[in-house]
Amino acid sequence: MYELVTGPLAWLAFAVFFIGVIARIVLYIKGLDWKLDRVTYTVNVSYGIRGALRSIFVWLFPFGTHSWRSYPFMTILVFTFHIGILITPVFLIAHNVMLWERWGIRLWTIPEPVADILTIAVMVSAVFLILRRIALPEVRILTTAYDYLVIAIAVLPFFTGYMAHIQAPDYRFWLILHILSGEIMLVAIPFTKLSHFVNFFLSRGQLGMDFGIKRGGMKNKGLAW
Amino acid sequence: MPEGTLCNKKTVNTVEELHALLADKSGKVYYDEMNSLEIDRAALKATLQKTCKSRIRTWLEICAHCGMCADSCFFYMANNRDPRQVPSYKIQSTLGQIVKRNGDVDNAFMQMVMDTAWGKCTCCNRCGMYCPFGIDMGIMFGYLRGLCFSQGFVPWELKIGSGMHRIYQAQMDVTSEDWVDTCQWMAEENEEDWPGLEIPVDKENADIMYTVNAREPKHYPEDLAEAAILFHLAGENWTVPSVGWEETSLAMFAGDWDACRIQVQSVYDAMERLKPKRMVVTECGHAYRATVIEGPYWAGLKSGKTPVPSFHYVEWVAEALRTGKLKIDPAKRIKEPVTYQDSCNYIRNAGLKECAREIMSYIAEDFREMSPCKEHNFCCGGGGGMNGLGRYREQRNIGLKVKRDQILATGAKLVISPCHNCWDAIRDMEEIYHVGIRWSFLKPILLKMVIVPDHLKPDE
Incomplete structure (x- = not known):
């Protein structure tokens, strides 16, 4: 089983992930239409690029926009959750050891206690994100089972990885489940709301171009997001 | 496919059709007929296929249902934080469903969609500034209004409004003669107090071509006189076109994109004809949005800009004050x-x-x-x-x-x-x-x- 999930399934998951993500980017850009969207993407390019970069950049910082500042609790949750999700798997020592053993490459790594904290932070913030969904009427009305499924797909690799890491009973079970759930997440990214992994940048960039080119960007210093 | 005589999928292109609608007080018959208006599902599906592309589909798909757009909406705030007024909910339960069902919707649903698109959203685009993904629900509601219009589900006044633009190239029944008469009247009325005051019509190569909101000649002609006096005091070389003087677009509010194109084209034609250095628009928000910001796209102008540079009245005033005019x-x-x-x-x-x-x-x-x-x-x-x-x-x-x-x-x-x-x-x-x-x-x-x-x- 271990050979299967770390061999063919891993290759398959990474292939689906990379090809899927590239396809999402290509399809999104191909589907942009200057006349329907009413944005001259290819004419006023410098304004478009400026608008897109500003629109992406300011939103990448906690409290960087009016919206983030209006919802401080949510902002802390969102950034904690995402920083943990992005940093931990890429810079984890254990993952980089595998990379080194297989291909002789490795990236920077983060100390184990930091990885532990980030992992716990992902799980804790996920719990609060779920509680928020239940508690706030304006979020509850939007919430569907699909939203919980997406959170589960994103958090399961962290939960299982943590169980394996603390050497819980049935180490092998948790390890295989960890690898499987990681692969499920990779495959889910192009096909679910998790596609915001790339669509966040595309959508933000598009709206930034809209404001940068058409809605005022040529007449002022740019929108105060 | 049953269609009402007033409420139908056809656009209003003649004075007779327009008068029939106007005669129906408060749209009583019109909304009555709407109850039996059938949906052309094949056409709706085809329109989605052709016009609902990656931007809107991605917006609908990736919405994280986080609710951060809620407080941005004044309707949500004004209605005691009614969750049904959350922008994301409003768009997902209307356009989101139409896209999900690929146009397979019924009359009751479309009436709910209409009541949401016009009764719960002003397309102010504020929510778009508060969504972390940059999902602009105002834009989607604008698009949704277009879908509703194409199926005949549009508020009575806006069916009339878009018809006005189609017939008069103005939001009200103000003809070119009415307009030119009003200009002359206002110039004569004020020339005693303001010696040399003119409202030059169709003067070529002026510095400014001034355009207005049809309400001004129709109901507030003194607004036109005030504009003339201020241009006069500032020493501007200005003119108004006899045709193509109307900036507003109820057609934009209605989602009648073809009428939008007809309307802005009349203004752009006036620019081509009179060759002014620039255009100044009266104190109207949506008029500027329609003719200067969105209009070039309806008219298919690849630059995304009007044929001559265009300015809102506040831009002209700021400049006149800054330069001491x-x-x-x-x-x-x-x-x-x-x-x-x-x-x-x-x-x-x-x-x-x-x-x-x-x-x-x-x-x-x-x-x-x-x-x-x-x-x-x-x-x-x-x-x-x-x-x-x-x-x-x-x-x-x-x-x-x-x-x-x-x-x-x-x-x-x-x-x-x-x-x-x-x-x-x-x-x-x-x-x-x-x-x-x-x-x-x-x-x-x-x-x-x-x-x-x-x-x-x-x-x-």
């Missing part, structure tokens, strides 16, 4: 606390916030910003056509509470509102809530305080 008598500046209503259409959606502040720095001594303001300001409550829709009057009046409270919090009793829709909404707000405020366009305020050069004064 218009000089303000310091003694006559506004002394009392005064606030400024940022129109969504030319502030948030066209970036002119600084012009407004510059003007206020010249004319007011105690200028108070609303909170929030500039591009984050709330819609007046009457945008997107809302002011004119009888069916949603009650919802409109509830929505006005947010603007009312914003104005009251400034402590100012005077609101400068260089936008027809905002001006109307604030007037109605005072009528309904009696909060004791006054409101004004810029032109009458400027006329009261501008210094008249000696050579332009009437002979005693």
Whole structure:
């Protein structure tokens, strides 16, 4: 089983992930239409690029926009959750050891206690994100089972990885489940709301171009997001 | 496929059709017929296929259902935080469902969609600024209105409005003759007080081609006179076109994209014909949005720009004050606390916030910003056509509470509102809530305080 999930399934998951993500980017850009969207993407390019970069950049910082500042609790949750999700798997020592053993490459790594904290932070913030969904009427009305499924797909690799890491009973079970759930997440990214992994940048960039080119960007210093 | 005689999928292109609609008081028969209007599912499906592309589909798909758009919506705030007023909910339960069902929807559903698209959203685009993914629900509601229009589900007044544009190239039945007559009348009426005052019609190669909102010649001709006097005082070489003088677009509010194109094309043709250096638009928000911001796209202009550079009235005023073409008598500046209503259409959606502040720095001594303001300001409550829709009057009046409270919090009793829709909404707000405020366009305020050069004064 271990050979299967770390061999063919891993290759398959990474292939689906990379090809899927590239396809999402290509399809999104191909589907942009200057006349329907009413944005001259290819004419006023410098304004478009400026608008897109500003629109992406300011939103990448906690409290960087009016919206983030209006919802401080949510902002802390969102950034904690995402920083943990992005940093931990890429810079984890254990993952980089595998990379080194297989291909002789490795990236920077983060100390184990930091990885532990980030992992716990992902799980804790996920719990609060779920509680928020239940508690706030304006979020509850939007919430569907699909939203919980997406959170589960994103958090399961962290939960299982943590169980394996603390050497819980049935180490092998948790390890295989960890690898499987990681692969499920990779495959889910192009096909679910998790596609915001790339669509966040595309959508933000598009709206930034809209404001940068058409809605005022040529007449002022740019929108105060 | 059963169609009503008034409520149907056809556009209004003749005076007879228009009069039939107008004769139906408050749209009683029209809305009655709407109950049996059938949906052309094949056409809806085909339209989605052709026009609903990656931007909107991605927006609908990736919405994280986080609810961060809730507080951005003045309807949500004004309705005691009713979750059914959350922008994401409003768009997902309407356009989201139409896309999901690929156009397989029924009459009752489409009526709910219409009531949401026009009765719960003014397309102010504020929510788009608060979504971390940059999902602009105002844009989607604009698109949704187009789908509704194509199926005949459009509020009665806007069916009429888009018909007006198709027939008169104006939002009201003002013909070219009516318009030119009004120009002459206003020039004659004021020439005694303002020697040399002219409203030059169809003058070629002028510096400025001035265009208006049809309400001005129809109901407030003195607005045109005030514009003429201010251009006269500033020494501008200006003109108005006899055809293509109307900037507004009820067609945009209606989602009648073809009528939008017809309307803006009439203005662009006037630009080509008269070859002015630039165009200045009257104090109207959606008119500027329609003709200057969105219009080039409807007309298929690949530059995304109007044939000659175009400016909102606040841009011209700011420039005239800055360059000294218009000089303000310091003694006559506004002394009392005064606030400024940022129109969504030319502030948030066209970036002119600084012009407004510059003007206020010249004319007011105690200028108070609303909170929030500039591009984050709330819609007046009457945008997107809302002011004119009888069916949603009650919802409109509830929505006005947010603007009312914003104005009251400034402590100012005077609101400068260089936008027809905002001006109307604030007037109605005072009528309904009696909060004791006054409101004004810029032109009458400027006329009261501008210094008249000696050579332009009437002979005693």
